Amino acid sequence: MTQAAPKRLPEGLGVHSLDHFALSVPDLPAAGAFYGAFGLEPRADGAKLGLYTAGSEHCWGVLTEGPRKQLQYIAFGAFADDFPRFRDRIDQSGIERLDPPPGFDSDGLWIRDLNGTLLEVRVAEKSSPGRKAPFDCSSVPGGERGAPYRSTAPRIQPRRLSHVLVFTADVGKTIAFYRDVLGLRLSDRCGNSIAFMHGIHGSDHHMIAFARSNAPGLHHCSWDVGSVNEIGLGAMQMAAAGFSAGWGMGRHVLGSNYFHYVRDPWESYSEYSADIDYIPADVDWQSSDHPPEDAMHLWGPEMPGGFVINYEATQIAGSGLDSR
Numbered sequence: 001m002t003q004a005a006p007k008r009l010p011e012g013l014g015v016h017s018l019d020h021f022a023l024s025v026p027d028l029p030a031a032g033a034f035y036g037a038f039g040l041e042p043r044a045d046g047a048k049l050g051l052y053t054a055g056s057e058h059c060w061g062v063l064t065e066g067p068r069k070q071l072q073y074i075a076f077g078a079f080a081d082d083f084p085r086f087r088d089r090i091d092q093s094g095i096e097r098l099d100p101p102p103g104f105d106s107d108g109l110w111i112r113d114l115n116g117t118l119l120e121v122r123v124a125e126k127s128s129p130g131r132k133a134p135f136d137c138s139s140v141p142g143g144e145r146g147a148p149y150r151s152t153a154p155r156i157q158p159r160r161l162s163h164v165l166v167f168t169a170d171v172g173k174t175i176a177f178y179r180d181v182l183g184l185r186l187s188d189r190c191g192n193s194i195a196f197m198h199g200i201h202g203s204d205h206h207m208i209a210f211a212r213s214n215a216p217g218l219h220h221c222s223w224d225v226g227s228v229n230e231i232g233l234g235a236m237q238m239a240a241a242g243f244s245a246g247w248g249m250g251r252h253v254l255g256s257n258y259f260h261y262v263r264d265p266w267e268s269y270s271e272y273s274a275d276i277d278y279i280p281a282d283v284d285w286q287s288s289d290h291p292p293e294d295a296m297h298l299w300g301p302e303m304p305g306g307f308v309i310n311y312e313a314t315q316i317a318g319s320g321l322d323s324r
């Protein structure tokens, strides 16, 4: 895991990291198999399954078993001396503070966003990177082999959680909520279809992104790897494990990352991501509103039909999708 840098924006109040997300799924062993094949380290914790990356003790995801796949909450990390300021801001905003959900023991600040998605602000070490993540695009001199043999290709293990993309009924109001309450900043948006937000203390181009739907839900979680080669090998690794559906390989315009998405057993996605843009604490990133053609990919295969459907909404309502 990339360690926190001492750099910090002295003024302003904002969360520094996407600490972890929590998801219920109908089949916990199946989820363990999926994320294990993806290269994460699922660890049982009572009735929960924690998602870890190799060599790190940071829990990036908490899975519980439930009747259907459903985003349970999103936890953001804050500096300890900012915690009382967040509490005051929430109280002054008239936002109701809640108890942790049943089965979760945490003394963070629990609130719901305007979509009803449960959020936690907790004191935590800065788990978002302190600088742009290393990216390997090395070549070899003439006379040497560049690629490993298939038999010796490494197992791909993502380094950290980069971001999540969740659905919202109103992208504009959601940007305002996460700006005014959590202190995130807008990186880029495409009208009212999709928006990307970063942390003020230095983070990836987006630690959270929002796409329009008629209900909340998780679209994908994104995991950082070190090269385009690792993305390709990760896709092969998942196909060999029976998870070949998805989208990629390609390169995004907004965020610039190379990607390959793998569909999980519940119609959401895990993304292998490499070389995402980084926004340091001392850079005043100029956000823009981009045309729809720049919302998704610079190159790569056409997006498969149904890629942006909110299946959590379909499970609730049975219809009424809005994936424009």
Ligand SMILES: [Fe+2]
Pocket: 163, 165, 220, 222, 271, 273
């Ligand atoms: Fe992503």
